[in-house]
Amino acid sequence: MTVPAASALSERVSASGVEPSPPVGRRDLNTKKLARLGWAFSAPAMLVVGAVTIFPIVFSVVLSLSHVAITGNGFVLGGFTLGNYRALLNSGRWRYDLGFTFGYTVVTVLVELIIGTAFALVLERLQAARGMMMALLLIPWSMITVISAELWSYIYNGTYGVLNAIVAPFVSHPIVFLGTPVSAIIAMMVADIWKTTPFVTIIVLAGLVMLPDDLYEAAEVDGASGWSTFWKVTFPLLRPTLALAVLFRVLQAFGLFDLPYVLTSGAPGHATESLALLGYEVMFSYFQFGPGAAIAASTALIVLVVCLAFLKVFRSQIGSEA
Amino acid sequence: MRNRTRVGWRRWVNGVNLASLVLVIFVMAPIYWLVATSFKQPAQIGAYPPTPIPLHPTVHNYRDAFFKYHFGVYLMNSVIVAVSATVVVLVLGTLAGYALGRLPMRGKVPILMTLLMISVFPAIAIISPLYLLLKSVHWLNSYQALVLPYSAFNLPFAIWILRNYFLGIPKEMEEVGRLDGASPLRTLWSIVLPQARPGLFTAAVFTFSACWTEFLMALTFNSVDAYRTIPVGIALFGSAFVVPYGTIFAASVVAVLPIAILALVFRRSVVSGLTAGAVKG
Numbered sequence: 087m088t089v090p091a092a093s094a095l096s097e098r099v100s101a102s103g104v105e106p107s108p109p110v111g112r113r114d115l116n117t118k119k120l121a122r123l124g125w126a127f128s129a130p131a132m133l134v135v136g137a138v139t140i141f142p143i144v145f146s147v148v149l150s151l152s153h154v155a156i157t158g159n160g161f162v163l164g165g166f167t168l169g170n171y172r173a174l175l176n177s178g179r180w181r182y183d184l185g186f187t188f189g190y191t192v193v194t195v196l197v198e199l200i201i202g203t204a205f206a207l208v209l210e211r212l213q214a215a216r217g218m219m220m221a222l223l224l225i226p227w228s229m230i231t232v233i234s235a236e237l238w239s240y241i242y243n244g245t246y247g248v249l250n251a252i253v254a255p256f257v258s259h260p261i262v263f264l265g266t267p268v269s270a271i272i273a274m275m276v277a278d279i280w281k282t283t284p285f286v287t288i289i290v291l292a293g294l295v296m297l298p299d300d301l302y303e304a305a306e307v308d309g310a311s312g313w314s315t316f317w318k319v320t321f322p323l324l325r326p327t328l329a330l331a332v333l334f335r336v337l338q339a340f341g342l343f344d345l346p347y348v349l350t351s352g353a354p355g356h357a358t359e360s361l362a363l364l365g366y367e368v369m370f371s372y373f374q375f376g377p378g379a380a381i382a383a384s385t386a387l388i389v390l391v392v393c394l395a396f397l398k399v400f401r402s403q404i405g406s407e408a
Numbered sequence: 409m410r411n412r413t414r415v416g417w418r419r420w421v422n423g424v425n426l427a428s429l430v431l432v433i434f435v436m437a438p439i440y441w442l443v444a445t446s447f448k449q450p451a452q453i454g455a456y457p458p459t460p461i462p463l464h465p466t467v468h469n470y471r472d473a474f475f476k477y478h479f480g481v482y483l484m485n486s487v488i489v490a491v492s493a494t495v496v497v498l499v500l501g502t503l504a505g506y507a508l509g510r511l512p513m514r515g516k517v518p519i520l521m522t523l524l525m526i527s528v529f530p531a532i533a534i535i536s537p538l539y540l541l542l543k544s545v546h547w548l549n550s551y552q553a554l555v556l557p558y559s560a561f562n563l564p565f566a567i568w569i570l571r572n573y574f575l576g577i578p579k580e581m582e583e584v585g586r587l588d589g590a591s592p593l594r595t596l597w598s599i600v601l602p603q604a605r606p607g608l609f610t611a612a613v614f615t616f617s618a619c620w621t622e623f624l625m626a627l628t629f630n631s632v633d634a635y636r637t638i639p640v641g642i643a644l645f646g647s648a649f650v651v652p653y654g655t656i657f658a659a660s661v662v663a664v665l666p667i668a669i670l671a672l673v674f675r676r677s678v679v680s681g682l683t684a685g686a687v688k689g
Contacts, residue, residue, distance in 0.1 A: 117512050123592055124511030128519075131504035131563050134496075138538065138560030139526045145537035208427040217675075219428065222435055224671040224678060230621040232639040233660040237442050240653050246456040248441060254457070280438060285682065292683035334528070341530030344623045348643050362532040362624070369536045370628060378536050386533035393525050 143386065149379035156373055170380035179356055180364065180381065187361045190271070191339040194278050195332060201279065202286025202331070203324075207316075209287065210294045220291075223284035231281065235348035238277040239264070267357035270350055274358050278345060282338075286331050293327030294320070333396040340389055361385045446470070446657035453654045469658035478633060479659045482641035486663075488551055489637060490619035493558035497566045497615045498608060500559070505570030505607075506596055510582070520568070527564035531624050539628055553629040554637070558619045566611035569681060573607030574600060610681040613674045617667050638663045 150171065153164035174180045209219055226234070241249050244262030253261065264270045297320065305315045343362040346352055352359035352367075361381060369378030445453060447465040452458075473479040508516050538557060539548075547553045577600060585595035601608070623639040630636055636644070642659055646652045671678050 120592075121512050121514070124507035124513035127507035127511065128504040128513075131500040131567060132519075134500060134556070135523070135526060135560045135563050138557045139529065139534060140522075142534035142537035142541070143529070145541075146533060149537060205427075205431050208424055208431065211424045212428055213424075219431070220679065221672050221675055222432060224675065225439060225668055226435055227678075227682075228617055228621075228667045228671040229664060230623075230639050230642075230660075230667075232621075232623055232643045233442075233656075233664060234438070236642065236651075236653070236656050236660065237438055239651075240445065240657075241438065241441065246454050246458060248458050251457040280434070284435065288679060288682050292679065337528040337530070341532060343532060344639070347623070347627075362530060365532050366535070366624070366628075369539075375536055375540070382533045382536060385530060389528070389530055389533070390525070393528065 146379050146383050146386070149375055150383040152376060154374075154376040154379070156375065167376075170376045171384070173377050174380050174384065179359075180361075182356065183359050183361050183364045186271075186357075186359065187340060187342060190275065190342065190360070191336055194275050194282075194339055195335045197275070197279055198283045198286050198335060199328065199332065202283045203290050203328070205283070205287040206290035206294055207320075209291055220288070223288055226281045226284050227288070229281060231344035232348050234277060234281050235345050238273070238280075239349050242273050264350055265354060267354055270354060270358050274345060274349055277349060278339070278342075282335065286335065289331045290324065290327060293324050297323050329396065333393075336392060337389055340385070340392070442657050443661055445653060446661050448654065450654055467658075469654035470662070472652070472655045473659040473662070477641075477645060477655060477659070478636075479638075479641060479662070481634060482636050482638045482659075483662070485551070485635060486620060486637040489554045489558065490616050492551065492555045493562065493619045494612050494615045496555065496559040497562045498612060501563055501566030501570055501611055502596070502601065502604075502608070504563070505567045506574050506600065508567060509571035509574035510600075520571075523564035523567055527561070527568075531561070531622075535624060535628055538625075542629055547629075549630050549632040549635050551635070553635075554619075554622075554626055557625055557629075558615075558622065562615040562618055565614060565681075569611050569614075570604060570607045573604040577603045606677060606680070609674055609677040613670055613677050614681050616670065620663075620667050 148163070151166055151168070153167050153169070155162045155164055209216060212219065241247055242263040244250065244260055244265060247263070249263065250260045261269070263273045301319050301323075302315065305319050310318065341362055342360040343366065346358050346360055346363050347366075350358040352363050356364075362385065365378055365381035365385065368374050368381060372378075444460075444462050446469055447462040447467070448459070449462075449464060449466055449468070452463065507513060508520060542548050542553050547556075581599050581603070582595055585599045586592075590598070621639060622637075623643070626637045626640045627643070630640070638659075642656055642663065645656050645659070
């Protein structure tokens with residue numbers, strides 16, 4: 087039952103992928119000229135992207151493998167070393183931050199996925215005002231993270247925060263939400279979930295709208311309950327959409343910086359310190375560019391691995407592109 | 409909409425409406441608090457229990473943001489940087505997107521895949537080498553220190569989006585232009601580009617809002633007040649001991665307004681951009 091619909095879906099996706107190869111026989115001088123033109127057209131963009139991303143990434147790896155000394159107007163590389171990475175592995179702070187960033191990513195993405203999907207299922211059934219709801223969802227999405235961090239720090243404030251006023255009837259004394267490690271981590275996750283769940287909702291809703299109607303009719307005729315319809319019909323068809331939402335969110339969450347920088351500064355202690363926050367502090371407060379580059383490069387490596395793993399999923403979606 | 413909603417629709421609709429209401433409260437409650445606080449008197453902002461609505465609303469905080477702090481400067485800097493980067497991205501992205509979508513080049517797939525990966529790379533990975541590079545060419549504390557990296561980070565997405573739109577335009581239209589003896593650049597400008605208008609909107613809205621909200625690079629590369637953008641300015645308002653929430657929120661309302669309006673006006677573009685990966689591949 088699911089087979090025809092699934093193949094229809096993959097057909098539609100691949101149809102919008104890469105253009106078919108040009109008809110044989112017209113591969114002449116003109117084609118060659120156009121190819122050269124193509125390179126000329128894309129050269130400026132690739133130059134900018136290469137200069138600002140690919141080159142620094144390579145440079146970052148070199149830095150992380152070198153003794154780096156900062157001088158008055160620059161820096162000196164003083165030979166190859168694995169010391170920067172060894173220092174990381176020996177640092178309890180780095181290990182904690184790695185674990186924290188991982189755990190934070192897994193929990194927030196999972197919660198956002200569940201709530202986001204639930205909201206999307208609700209909105210899909212909404213008869214009126216769907217456009218208005220969509221507009222509403224875009225507000226947190228378009229919010230500057232720094233601002234939402236300031237806003238939540240005001241809400242969580244231990245002396246005059248509105249959250250304390252809300253929970254006052256249930257607790258004996260005001261809570262300093264950002265004061266203990268566990269509550270600070272949860273508080274930060276809530277702020278993150280508030281801002282990014284709408285993003286998941288929008289993506290999932292778009293995926294839901296594209297699903298073929300006839301399958302649901304069949305499921306209804308079979309007398310399937312809403313719950314089993316979701317798990318047996320909706321979820322499998324939605325998996326590619328969900329995978330993509332997860333990929334984007336995981337990569338974003340792993341680079342977590344703005345929120346802890348403003349909301350907690352990594353406090354209490356280093357309980358809410360992400361890898362990016364640590365890397366920033368090591369590089370720009372301690373001016374240790376070698377170890378800083380090691381943190382950055384290892385973070386990038388983890389991201390790359392996640393990316394490649396997901397690319398497999400993604401590629402099978404695109405179809406014959408590879 | 410679908411047939412299954414017909415079964416006991418009354419119960420369904422009530423449930424849906426209730427859940428939608430929860431969603432509205434979930435999204436809007438913090439926003440309400442932001443706006444309400446920005447209009448409160450200083451004494452009310454630090455009061456406990458907090459007053460639910462601003463009694464005697466005032467624009468005092470807004471005046472402070474602009475005159476006591478340099479919010480006007482940050483606003484101006486953000487506009488300059490975001491607009492410049494958006495223009496660069498649109499021009500370079502159109503050329504590259506057209507080439508990768510329409511011209512017979514080799515190695516398109518590796519290029520596109522590389523771009524895709526770059527677009528999701530965490531900024532922290534490149535921040536220190538880029539800082540050292542900008543320092544060595546004396547570009548720290550300047551507009552180009554941000555315009556260049558912002559352009560680079562937003563180009564991949566713009567190229568993907570525009571390429572998808574170019575792919576959907578009938579080839580015959582270009583042929584006509586070519587037969588008329590128009591140069592490829594002229595064909596792109598007057599025949600292809602007008603058809604890809606929605607793609608241009610999407611790329612522009614995404615680039616602009618990414619530049620408007622970016623924090624890490626702005627914080628690192630431009631440490632002088634005169635070149636700070638809005639997110640950095642707002643993050644550094646006040647001191648370690650006093651957080652002037654009223655001023656911060658007033659500035660925040662002004663900062664969020666343009667981007668929220670942009671998102672609402674170009675709602676279709678934004679949604680199509682967000683779902684481009686999911687829907688178009």
